[in-house]
Amino acid sequence: MLSDRLYERDKTFTLANYALVLQSTELRDTLATTVAFAVATTMLSVALGVLFAVLLTRTDLPGRRFLHDIVILPFYVSPLVLAFAWAIVYGPSGFATIGVGTILGLPTWQLYTVGGMAVVAAVYFVPYSYLYATGSLALTDPQLEDASRIAGAGPFRTLWSITLPLLRPAILSGTLLTLVSTVELLSIPLVLGQPVGVQVLATFLYGTATRSTPNDYGIVAATSVAMLVGITLLVWLQTRITGPERRYVTVGGKAIRGRVVALGAMRWPVSALLWLYIAAGVALPLLGIFAQASTSFLTPLVNPLELLTLDNFKQIFEQPAYVGSIRNSLIIATVGGLLATVFIAFAVLVTNRSDFPLRGALAYVALYPRAIPGIIVGIGFLWTMLLIPGLGGIRNTLIALTVAFTVRFLPIGFGAVMPSVLRISGELDRASRVAGASWLTTMRAILVPLLRPALASAFVLLFVSFLKEYASALFLVAGGSEVIGTTMIEFWRQGNSGPVAALAATQLVLTLVAIVVGQRLLGARLRG
Amino acid sequence: MAERSGDLVIEGLVKLFEGGVRAVDDVSITIRQGEFVTLLGPSGCGKTTTLNCVAGLERPDAGRIAVGGDVLTDMSRRVVLPPERRDLGMVFQSYALWPHMTVHDNLAYGLRLRNVPRAETESRIKATLDLVELAGLEKRYPYQLSGGQQQRVALARAVVAQPRVLLLDEPLSNLDAKVRERARFWLRDLQRRLGITAVYVTHDQAEALAISDRVAVMSAGRVLQYAPPSDIYERPSSRFVAEFIGRSSFLRGEVVRVASGRAEVRLAGSGTIVSAASTAAGTAPGDHVILAVRSERIDMHGENAAENVVRARIKSYVYAGAEYEYILDTPEGELRASSQRAVSGPDVRLHLPPDGIVVLQDEAPSA
Numbered sequence: 001m002l003s004d005r006l007y008e009r010d011k012t013f014t015l016a017n018y019a020l021v022l023q024s025t026e027l028r029d030t031l032a033t034t035v036a037f038a039v040a041t042t043m044l045s046v047a048l049g050v051l052f053a054v055l056l057t058r059t060d061l062p063g064r065r066f067l068h069d070i071v072i073l074p075f076y077v078s079p080l081v082l083a084f085a086w087a088i089v090y091g092p093s094g095f096a097t098i099g100v101g102t103i104l105g106l107p108t109w110q111l112y113t114v115g116g117m118a119v120v121a122a123v124y125f126v127p128y129s130y131l132y133a134t135g136s137l138a139l140t141d142p143q144l145e146d147a148s149r150i151a152g153a154g155p156f157r158t159l160w161s162i163t164l165p166l167l168r169p170a171i172l173s174g175t176l177l178t179l180v181s182t183v184e185l186l187s188i189p190l191v192l193g194q195p196v197g198v199q200v201l202a203t204f205l206y207g208t209a210t211r212s213t214p215n216d217y218g219i220v221a222a223t224s225v226a227m228l229v230g231i232t233l234l235v236w237l238q239t240r241i242t243g244p245e246r247r248y249v250t251v252g253g254k255a256i257r258g259r260v261v262a263l264g265a266m267r268w269p270v271s272a273l274l275w276l277y278i279a280a281g282v283a284l285p286l287l288g289i290f291a292q293a294s295t296s297f298l299t300p301l302v303n304p305l306e307l308l309t310l311d312n313f314k315q316i317f318e319q320p321a322y323v324g325s326i327r328n329s330l331i332i333a334t335v336g337g338l339l340a341t342v343f344i345a346f347a348v349l350v351t352n353r354s355d356f357p358l359r360g361a362l363a364y365v366a367l368y369p370r371a372i373p374g375i376i377v378g379i380g381f382l383w384t385m386l387l388i389p390g391l392g393g394i395r396n397t398l399i400a401l402t403v404a405f406t407v408r409f410l411p412i413g414f415g416a417v418m419p420s421v422l423r424i425s426g427e428l429d430r431a432s433r434v435a436g437a438s439w440l441t442t443m444r445a446i447l448v449p450l451l452r453p454a455l456a457s458a459f460v461l462l463f464v465s466f467l468k469e470y471a472s473a474l475f476l477v478a479g480g481s482e483v484i485g486t487t488m489i490e491f492w493r494q495g496n497s498g499p500v501a502a503l504a505a506t507q508l509v510l511t512l513v514a515i516v517v518g519q520r521l522l523g524a525r526l527r528g
Numbered sequence: 529m530a531e532r533s534g535d536l537v538i539e540g541l542v543k544l545f546e547g548g549v550r551a552v553d554d555v556s557i558t559i560r561q562g563e564f565v566t567l568l569g570p571s572g573c574g575k576t577t578t579l580n581c582v583a584g585l586e587r588p589d590a591g592r593i594a595v596g597g598d599v600l601t602d603m604s605r606r607v608v609l610p611p612e613r614r615d616l617g618m619v620f621q622s623y624a625l626w627p628h629m630t631v632h633d634n635l636a637y638g639l640r641l642r643n644v645p646r647a648e649t650e651s652r653i654k655a656t657l658d659l660v661e662l663a664g665l666e667k668r669y670p671y672q673l674s675g676g677q678q679q680r681v682a683l684a685r686a687v688v689a690q691p692r693v694l695l696l697d698e699p700l701s702n703l704d705a706k707v708r709e710r711a712r713f714w715l716r717d718l719q720r721r722l723g724i725t726a727v728y729v730t731h732d733q734a735e736a737l738a739i740s741d742r743v744a745v746m747s748a749g750r751v752l753q754y755a756p757p758s759d760i761y762e763r764p765s766s767r768f769v770a771e772f773i774g775r776s777s778f779l780r781g782e783v784v785r786v787a788s789g790r791a792e793v794r795l796a797g798s799g800t801i802v803s804a805a806s807t808a809a810g811t812a813p814g815d816h817v818i819l820a821v822r823s824e825r826i827d828m829h830g831e832n833a834a835e836n837v838v839r840a841r842i843k844s845y846v847y848a849g850a851e852y853e854y855i856l857d858t859p860e861g862e863l864r865a866s867s868q869r870a871v872s873g874p875d876v877r878l879h880l881p882p883d884g885i886v887v888l889q890d891e892a893p894s895a
Contacts, residue, residue: 151638
């Protein structure tokens with residue numbers, strides 16, 4: 001990537017590409033849209049995520065456990081599928097839009113706007129800040145809240161003065177992660193913004209790179225680097241601000257669950273609002289996917305039961321190329337997920353449990369990809385394989401995709417395993433070494449068995465992530481190596497929403513199966 | 529005794545946990561105004577649950593809790609005041625200092641909630657910090673303080689609003705051993721100066737004896753003995769109390785004669801008759817009893833004693849600095865004894881002074 005950025009066709013060093021980027025008014029507009037989109041998405045999703053976390057962990061809201069599972073559901077759904085789902089239900093000719101506008105004659109909404117994109121993206125990102133906040137709430141010493149009650153504060157005053165301020169580091173982490181993830185998000189702007197000319201950096205990069213006249217490569221690379229620098233800055237900021245928060249580390253008390261605040265008369269209205277969010281934001285769109293997939297034309301004007309058909313699924317399952325994309329996704333998710341889990345286990349153990357001199361750097365390298373947008377990973381890999389002799393052979397193969405996906409999702413796997421490793425006392429290792437085992441034997445016989453549940457969780461997370469990944473694949477697939485996500489985008493560009501929905505439905509079912517099987521058979525623990 | 533104004537009265541307190549376990553099983557104690565009372569027992573005995581019921585943090589299943597005339601909890605009338613309306617102070621095991629607030633703000637929180645005027649708030653914070661010897665640290669955050677300082681801030685926060693009762697949940701357990709011993713004196717001194725009623729929870733028997741006016745020894749949700757520390761130590765009411773506090777040995781026997789508060793007991797192993805000065809009311813000849821003897825009360829230099837003598841053989845010993853600790857084989861079973869001087873063995877004559885023997889009813893005669 002560096003060489004394309006720095007050298008022109010005659011291979012001379014130049015900064016002209018950066019100048020091009022800065023002069024373009026198109027890019028300046030794009031940048032402004034990106035910022036607006038990212039800020040709106042972040043504010044909405046963090047507010048909802050923290051609110052839900054407090055409601056579901058600190059109040060007596062009915063059905064909390066079930067609601068928890070539903071609130072984090074979008075985390076397992078591809079944003080591409082969520083975008084399609086919202087378009088099907090709330091788009092200009094969507095089921096709900098027509099229903100409310102034409103049949104009921106009420107004013108409707110504009111989904112294909114920056115605001116509409118932000119709402120959909122917020123639903124997708126709510127689990128991020130929700131999980132950060134619930135994690136933090138679970139670790140907060142409940143005696144801090146008890147002390148506030150004893151001091152004379154009522155339950156709501158305690159939530160406001162003690163519980164919420166203690167969440168500050170979690171809120172900050174959630175905010176920055178959502179901000180970064182929104183900037184790199186391609187699917188929702190692609191599906192909801194592109195048709196009406198709303199462009200963000202990610203869609204700009206995608207559009208320019210796929211147009212692929214040689215002159216544009218410089219601009220793509222320059223924009224990518226600018227994006228990387230910006231995002232790296234944000235990530236650095238996050239570790240700077242939340243890293244040394246010793247203020248929030250409290251002396252461990254007895255492990256008792258936080259006390260639950262009785263909402264009283266507000267219990268049912270609050271509950272109703274939460275259910276409304278789930279119904280309108282998550283359940284209805286996902287139902288829309290299945291409805292669209294199994295009808296020839298989805299509209300409230302005709303009873304969908306009269307239009308039931310299996311054509312959409314036939315279209316996919318009768319075409320070897322499309323079946324191939326499902327098979328490819330499954331192969332990458334299973335084999336690639338396993339390889340990545342093994343790699344992560346090794347990397348985590350080396351960084352945490354060895355004297356390897358570069359272990360600090362290894363941890364950084366493993367965690368850095370969370371700063372790299374998927375689309376840039378894809379472009380970077382593509383060029384690497386074009387430029388380095390000998391690597392051309394694996395281009396357009398599942399190997400290339402597996403490697404790119406692994407790099408992209410290393411931080412997720414790392415995050416799933418790291419806390420468990422930190423909880424295992426180092427004395428267990430030392431006891432094994434003293435008993436005569438080598439480092440490798442110790443890891444194999446002591447650490448890995450103890451980490452089994454965490455590794456199972458990591459594998460299920462990676463499986464689901466690989467299954468839904470599309471952004472980094474866009475530039476790495478060719479005939480024969482398509483995955484579900486890229487095939488969906490292809491159908492969507494052709495305007496075939498039926499097969500898109502059928503593929504999306506297939507992906508959703510596969511994801512659900514993976515989660516259930518993972519929890520039941522592998523003992524993976526995915527609840528936050 | 530009669531209930532006085534300001535006394536903390538706990539009556540018939542019951543708390544069931546999931547599965548029907550009686551975490552607190554019919555606890556009734558009265559704590560007089562200005563008194564320092566400790567709930568002492570092993571973990572899981574219900575002492576913290578009892579304290580939390582007083583604080584209003586847990587809802588008991590039965591019982592009544594009142595301070596003076598004010599009812600805090602009365603399950604027969606379904607009354608449970610929330611914690612914020614009980615006017616109590618509490619020091620938590622983890623201190624529970626709010627990490628996002630300075631020392632000053634931690635103390636000011638409760639005063640603001642009580643609408644104390646600003647000037648008075650400041651003067652009370654200053655006076656309280658002076659009292660705990662932390663003047664000048666108002667602007668620090670909790671993480672900038674040592675463990676001992678945090679503990680004192682927690683105490684200052686608990687008393688700054690001048691509550692009716694101060695509750696302390698193992699407040700010294702996170703301190704180093706040396707600091708902890710000093711903190712005992714300091715805490716006791718502070719409580720006396722404030723004249724505040726204090727309920728203290730600990731599993732550390734030495735701490736309980738050192739600090740309290742009265743100690744309630746708890747086990748399995750019940751109060752086994754509620755008495756001043758010296759009574760608890762000298763005249764334990766049950767084998768559990770004798771075992772839990774200090775180091776005791778137990779000898780089985782049968783009462784042969786009771787006269788003027790003294791009992792003569794035939795030891796089960798050797799048949800030797802020993803006399804004991806401390807006897808529970810109702811002890812009668814023929815009773816199977818257990819004799820409890822503190823290890824430091826056994827005289828290992830009993831060569832010249834005429835009565836209350838048990839023959840023993842030294843099984844093992846350790847040197848513990850202030851004393852030697854012995855494990856002895858006797859016809860009555862294994863005994864533990866200590867001596868400030870080394871004893872030449874292996875065979876010794878032990879003298880058990882009558883006033884060092886406590887006669888307890890044998891709860892499980894054949895065990």
